[in-house]
Amino acid sequence: MSPAHRARAVQPIVRALATGLRPRVPASPSPGLVLTSTAAVAWATGGASPAIDRTAATDTVWLAVPADPAAPCTVITTVVEAPRLAAETPFAELGWPIVAVGWSDPGEFVRATETALRSEAADIASDGHPAFGIDISHDVLARRMALTEPEIADLRSLAADATTAVEGALRAWRPGDTDRTVAASIAAHAESVGASTPVLLVGGDDRLRRFRHPVPVGAVIEDVVMAVLVAQRGGLHVALTRYAARPGAAAALADRLAATRAVHAAVLAETRPGATGSTLMAAIDAAYRAAGYPGAWREHYQGGPIGFAQREFEIAPGDVTSPWWDFALPETVAMAWNPSVAGGAKDEDTYLVTAHGVELLTASTDWPMVDCGAVRRPDVLLVTDGKGD
Structure with a gap:
């Protein structure tokens, strides 16, 4: 628009x-x-x-x-x-x-x-x-936070471009490339469509397992790579995370990723207009316990409304005295959830939430997916010869 x-x-x-x-x-x-x-x-x-x-x-x-x-x-x-x-x-x-x-x-x-x-x-x-x-x-x-129809149209367009940038870079990744090579590919695509990258994380292998925010440092990645992007255009923001890996590395990460997807799906089921920070935080806590990681939300940000900031506010228990704790989500609000567990697993996408349901904005068009209850979540792109399979 x-x-x-x-x-x-x-x-x-x-x-x-x-x-x-x-x-x-x-x-x-x-x-x-x-x-x-x-x-x-x-x-x-x-x-x-x-x-x-x-x-x-x-x-x-x-x-x-x-x-x-x-x-x-x-x-x-x-x-x-x-x-x-x-x-x-x-x-x-x-x-x-x-x-x-x-x-x-x-x-x-x-x-x-x-x-x-x-x-x-x-x-x-x-x-x-x-x-x-x-x-x-x-x-x-x-x-x-209550988005207008023209804003929603622009958010959908940005989400499609951001998803293409991340998934295209991971498809092009070859074992032996550096994290900066992947990050540069994402940034170049984003800039080519008029978007900026206020958050751009790329990490792999041991750094991925050790650090929640692996900023690109020029490290060579041999087995598994994670790319995290918050893209901005026209003031609007979207966020997503994707993985590519050799089969062995993907298998080693599978259980942790399954846990984050389960948390994501459970919280998404509670994400609707009228939901408050307190009810969503309770859902997050219960979801981590059900996934076998009680209290793991304490280790990393979980997400919240996104739009004219990379998060308009974070859903967090420290907000109990904040006006956002009992703030009811409006209709036509964008949300970005990013549950994670230690050891390199994170699951993140951006959604439009309305009275009619939840729409995945950063949707993949040609990416491996996995069933997770009532929703399908992006899987790890398997790499055998340096190109995505």
Whole structure:
């Protein structure tokens, strides 16, 4: 979908946030809100402008959203980015003026926001930026988890491209290749379709058995390789994990992988709109016990909602005092589960969860699969002569 189409679809949600604000001073009207984080800006603008610094929490593009629904949003950026945004984004089509500020003084962004919303920073809401007086970051995150139809279409497209990148690289893997060779193949394919790789892990053999997060280090892989990818495009994220191995190495890992798949299937059965962090955590705990690995969830992240972050929040028992612990999943939420057990076994994919059921987004089209109760899960790609069989 085009960024303009996505932005129009999400505008009623963004505008509802701005018009529904409670002002700091009850007798005064709320001026509106400003979105400053890379994730929130991507959400509200339809992913119109890829982040310049992919590691930055605060974007070089801000969106000032007035409480008056008849007033246009204002795009605030630097003099460096303004010409590109004017030429290559749909902001003019959307009726949003672009205000350019100097690149050297971050305070200019704040002052431009005050001008756009005709208010002092202390009275303006934001997605957590410390310069503004009202923090509605929780509300922004909660609203953006409920995906619109254009976002779902883009998520499906990204998931297909990410799956192709990972599975293609593992099909090309030959015993004796390094982990960096596999990682480079995945990254190259992702970049060729306009996606970035905020998480890219490739490891094999002894490093796979020893480390949950085997970052590529140039190690030669002879017997078994695992590739983990979180791909991002237009602000949206998907995640998946796949394996390739010689038959002997695959057999040695089979029981552990079967356990992770069983956990995955059990938790997936409880994943539906209305489920909460507490109910899902209980399902995770019970599933590990049933699989013969009681308490193994303590050893690694388990997953959670995915969308405009690689996980919007993690399902974890430490969240019992967090608002997310009893947060009910909305309809049309994306979820990525990644149960694992020690010794190199992990099972991960991304799903769309709706009232109609669970849709596997990172679906394999030509990959070995294995039955796991009511679902089928990706198996290990067997390699005998250096090419996938």
